[in-house]
Amino acid sequence: MIRPFTIDDYDAVLALWQTSEGVGLSDADSRESIAGYLARNPGHSFVAEIDGALVGAVLCGHDGRRGYIHHLAVHPDYRRQGIGQNLVTYCLAALREAGIQKCHLFVFGENGNGRAFWQDIGWTERVELVLMSKSTK
Numbered sequence: 001m002i003r004p005f006t007i008d009d010y011d012a013v014l015a016l017w018q019t020s021e022g023v024g025l026s027d028a029d030s031r032e033s034i035a036g037y038l039a040r041n042p043g044h045s046f047v048a049e050i051d052g053a054l055v056g057a058v059l060c061g062h063d064g065r066r067g068y069i070h071h072l073a074v075h076p077d078y079r080r081q082g083i084g085q086n087l088v089t090y091c092l093a094a095l096r097e098a099g100i101q102k103c104h105l106f107v108f109g110e111n112g113n114g115r116a117f118w119q120d121i122g123w124t125e126r127v128e129l130v131l132m133s134k135s136t137k
Helices: 007-018 031-040 083-097 112-120
Strands: 002-004 046-050 053-062 067-074 103-105
Touching: 002 083, 007 031, 007 046, 007 053, 007 067, 031 053, 046 083, 053 083, 067 083, 083 103
Parallel strands: 067 103
Antiparallel strands: 002 046, 046 053, 053 067
């Protein structure tokens, strides 16, 4: 079952992210930060449950112009069953409903499995772009 991600899911989702290769966590993934993200993007992030156990999660939101997907993870015992793809489908539907026509995501360059997943479900790798970051601290 796929349903909206609520802050009550935070501990289970964080545990999943912490054990998922390719998910990079930072201070921006604190309970407080995720609660703010979910509040700013209601109904855009989702979790997957099987028999009451959380087995997948994804963060999704938008800036009014472009959508963004972060931290898609599926428990290793449940991969290759369409859960990740279904979570993405829910995200894209929520973005479409909000009038967002394009979505971006970030994948670590060395995350070969993650890159292959996204390419397999129709996403295009953009090699002409360079991501730049700066802390606001």
